[in-house]
Amino acid sequence: MSVTIKDVAKKAGVSISTVSRVINNSKPVSNEIRQKVLQIIEETGYTPNPVARSLVMKKSQLIGVIVPDISSFFIGEILNGIEEIGKMYAYDILLCNTYGSLEQELRYLKLLKGKQVEGIVLMTWELQDKLIEYLAEIEIPVVLINRNTSKLDIPSVSIDNFQASYDMTNYLIKHGHKRIALIRSNLDSNAFCQDQYRGYKKALEENGIPIDERLVQFGNFKLENSYEIVKNFIKEDILPTAIFATSDTMAIGAINCLLDHGYKVPEDVSVTGFHDTKPASFYRPSLTTIRQPLYDIGAVAIRMIIKKINHIEVHEKIVILPHELIVRKSTGPAPA
Amino acid sequence: MSVTIKDVAKKAGVSISTVSRVINNSKPVSNEIRQKVLQIIEETGYTPNPVARSLVMKKSQLIGVIVPDISSFFIGEILNGIEEIGKMYAYDILLCNTYGSLEQELRYLKLLKGKQVEGIVLMTWELQDKLIEYLAEIEIPVVLINRNTSKLDIPSVSIDNFQASYDMTNYLIKHGHKRIALIRSNLDSNAFCQDQYRGYKKALEENGIPIDERLVQFGNFKLENSYEIVKNFIKEDILPTAIFATSDTMAIGAINCLLDHGYKVPEDVSVTGFHDTKPASFYRPSLTTIRQPLYDIGAVAIRMIIKKINHIEVHEKIVILPHELIVRKSTGPAPA
DNA sequence: TTGTAAGCGTTATCAT
DNA sequence: ATGATAACGCTTACAA
Numbered sequence A, B: 001m002s003v004t005i006k007d008v009a010k011k012a013g014v015s016i017s018t019v020s021r022v023i024n025n026s027k028p029v030s031n032e033i034r035q036k037v038l039q040i041i042e043e044t045g046y047t048p049n050p051v052a053r054s055l056v057m058k059k060s061q062l063i064g065v066i067v068p069d070i071s072s073f074f075i076g077e078i079l080n081g082i083e084e085i086g087k088m089y090a091y092d093i094l095l096c097n098t099y100g101s102l103e104q105e106l107r108y109l110k111l112l113k114g115k116q117v118e119g120i121v122l123m124t125w126e127l128q129d130k131l132i133e134y135l136a137e138i139e140i141p142v143v144l145i146n147r148n149t150s151k152l153d154i155p156s157v158s159i160d161n162f163q164a165s166y167d168m169t170n171y172l173i174k175h176g177h178k179r180i181a182l183i184r185s186n187l188d189s190n191a192f193c194q195d196q197y198r199g200y201k202k203a204l205e206e207n208g209i210p211i212d213e214r215l216v217q218f219g220n221f222k223l224e225n226s227y228e229i230v231k232n233f234i235k236e237d238i239l240p241t242a243i244f245a246t247s248d249t250m251a252i253g254a255i256n257c258l259l260d261h262g263y264k265v266p267e268d269v270s271v272t273g274f275h276d277t278k279p280a281s282f283y284r285p286s287l288t289t290i291r292q293p294l295y296d297i298g299a300v301a302i303r304m305i306i307k308k309i310n311h312i313e314v315h316e317k318i319v320i321l322p323h324e325l326i327v328r329k330s331t332g333p334a335p336a
Numbered sequence C: 001t002t003g004t005a006a007g008c009g010t011t012a013t014c015a016t
Numbered sequence D: 001a002t003g004a005t006a007a008c009g010c011t012t013a014c015a016a
Helices: A005-012 A018-024 A031-044 A051-056 A073-090 A102-114 A127-135 A161-174 A191-204 A222-233 A247-262 A278-282 A293-311 B005-012 B016-023 B031-044 B050-057 B073-088 B102-112 B129-137 B161-174 B191-206 B223-237 B248-262 B278-282 B294-309
Strands: A062-067 A092-097 A119-123 A140-145 A157-159 A179-187 A217-218 A241-247 A270-272 A289-291 A319-322 A323-324 B062-067 B093-096 B119-124 B142-145 B156-159 B179-183 B218-219 B241-245 B271-274 B290-292 B318-321 B324-326
Touching: A005 A018, A005 A031, A005 A217, A018 A031, A018 A179, A031 B290, A051 B050, A062 A073, A062 A102, A062 A293, A062 B294, A073 A278, A073 A293, A092 A102, A092 B129, A102 A119, A102 A127, A119 A270, A119 A293, A127 B278, A140 B248, A157 A293, A161 A191, A161 A241, A161 A289, A161 A323, A179 A191, A179 A222, A191 B324, A217 A222, A222 A247, A222 B050, A241 A247, A241 A278, A241 B156, A247 A270, A247 A278, A247 B142, A278 B248, A278 B278, A293 B290, B005 B016, B005 B031, B016 B031, B016 B129, B062 B073, B062 B102, B062 B294, B073 B093, B073 B278, B073 B294, B093 B102, B102 B119, B119 B294, B142 B271, B156 B161, B156 B294, B161 B179, B161 B191, B161 B271, B161 B324, B179 B191, B241 B248, B248 B271, B248 B278, B294 B318
Parallel strands: A062 A092, A062 A119, A119 A140, A140 A157, A157 A319, A179 A217, A179 A241, A241 A270, B062 B093, B062 B119, B119 B142, B142 B156, B156 B318, B179 B218, B179 B241, B241 B271
Antiparallel strands: A092 B093, A289 A323, B290 B324
C-alpha cells in the first residue's frame, strides 16, 4: 500500500493538518516541524494523492482535448503546443479522438464533464448545431480551434482565413494566373470555409476575373478526393493554370494527379496548399502554402482555457494569429 | 452545484446504498425501487462522480501514454489504436509528450503514478538504463512499444525488426544491388536497432557481399540528417546503388538529396523506407518500405495493459506483429 | 431487499 | 502555530 498523509503525520509525530500545511504552504508552520515533516516525506517517498485532492478541491488538473484525428499532421502539431503549455501549468491532457463524428463528440463532451475536467479544447471538422446546443449548457470553459460560431459566445483561436485566402489568390494572380481553381472545404456551415471562399472571390473580383463555378470544388480534406477533382478537371478539359487547395494534403493529391497525367508542376499548373504542415516542405515539388503557427494555436488555446479556469478576464474572445505566405516550388508564372 | 448520489437518494426516498446498487448492479434491488431510482436519475441528469469513485475503488480508469513526439506520423497512428481500444474498455488516455528526453520521461512516469493511472504505455526513442531502473520499481503495469530490454521483464509489442531488415536487404540484393547503404538508427543501445543491423548484415553475408562500413551510417530519424548523410556519400564519391533507410522520413530526406543533386530515383539509386507512414504513399516517387501495422501495435499494447490490470495472465510477453514488404516506385533494378 | 455507517486521502474550518 | 474534525461523493461490509 502506498504511503498516505496519515503515515507521514504519525511518523513525524504531528497532525495531518500540519503535514497538509507544509505540503501546500497554506499556513505558517514552525521551521523545526516543517523540517521534520519534510524529512519524513523524503524518507517515505510520500506523494499526495491527487484523486483525494481533486475530490475535496473539486479540481482535477485535467483539461480535455477533443480532436477529430490524432494522426493528422495538422492536429499533431497543435497538440504539441497544447500539451507543452498545459504541463507547464500542471495540467494534464485527456485525449479524445472523434473521427469527426458528432455522436462521438457529444459522448466525449459528457464523459469529460463527468471526469471533472476543468476545461475543454475542442477541434472538429464541422461545428454542428447539436454540438453548439450542448456547448451552450455545459458549465466548463471551452475554447474552439479554427472554428467559431456566431450562435454562441465561445472563444476561439485561428488565423484570418479570409485574408490568407485573399493573399494566396492575389499571389497567384500576380503571377499571371487567370484560371484559378479553388478546392475548398466541404464544411460549408463553418465560417472559416466561407471566409476562404470570400477571400478567393474578392481577389478575383478586384482583378476583374470572372468566377468560373466549375473551378470551385468542394474537397473533403482527403488526398484521394482532390486527386479525383483534378482528374475530373482533366477529363472535362477545364484544367486551370493554378489550383488553390485549402489544405496541404489536398494540394499533394492534386499534384500527384497532375504528375500522373503527364503534367508538370509548376510549369504547366501551379498548385498551392494551406497550413504548412511538415509534408509541405519535404514533398517535391515543395509546396507554396499558408503557414499557420500550429504550435502557437495550441499554446494560445490552452492559455485561454487556463485563464478562464482561474477566472482571469479573457480580453479578446476571438484570437487571430498571424499567417504567412510561404513561397516554394509548386507555383510559378502562368504558362503563356 | 451538480447533483450527487445523495440528492438522488433523497428524491427517490431511498438510501444512497440503494442508489449505488442500481447504478452498479452490484446487488439485487427490487424492481419497483430500481425503476423509481432510474427515473430520478433520468430526471436529474445525475452522473456518478468518477473522482469520488476512484478514491474509494483506487481505480482511475486512466491509462497513461508516454510518447516522444505526438506530431510524428508514426506515433499518431499508433495513438489512434491506443485511444480507440482504450475507450472501448472505458479507459481514458492521459497523454504525455517527452521529446525523447529522459528527464521528461522520468518526470511523467512519476506524475502518472501520482495520478493513479492503472497502466502505462511507453514509447521512447532510447530506452535508457535509468528509465529501466525506474520501471523496475514502479508497481504499475507497463507495456513498451517497439522497444524491449533483456534487463527487465516488461512486455512489449513490435514487429520482427531483424526479419524485416533481412527481407528488405534481400529484396534489394535480388534486384541486383551490391552496394547497399544502411542508414540505421543511432539508438545503438536499443535491441531493435541492433536487430536491424543484424538483418542487413546477414542478408549481405549470405550473398557473399562484403560490408562496406562507410556505407553504414547512423541517422537520427530526422530528414535533414539523412539528407546530409547522402550528401556526404556524393561528396566522398561512394554513392551506392541502393539506400536502405530505417524510417520513411529518412528515406525521403535521402531521396530529396539525390533529386537535388541531379540523380534519378530509382533509375540511378534505389531508396527504401521503413514503417509505411502516410507520406510513404503520397510522396513521389512513392516509397518501397516495410509496413508496420501501426494501429494494431497501439491496439495490442493497450489490450495487454488492460489484461494486466485485470490480472488476466498475459501469455506472450513479447508480441511480434507481422510486417510486410511494400514495393512502390522508389526502388528498381540496379543500374548496369 | 434495504439501510447504516465506516472509510478512501485530502483540504479547510474551527478551536485551542 | 497546531490539532480535531467535518466534508468531498462514492462503495461496501455489516445490520436489520
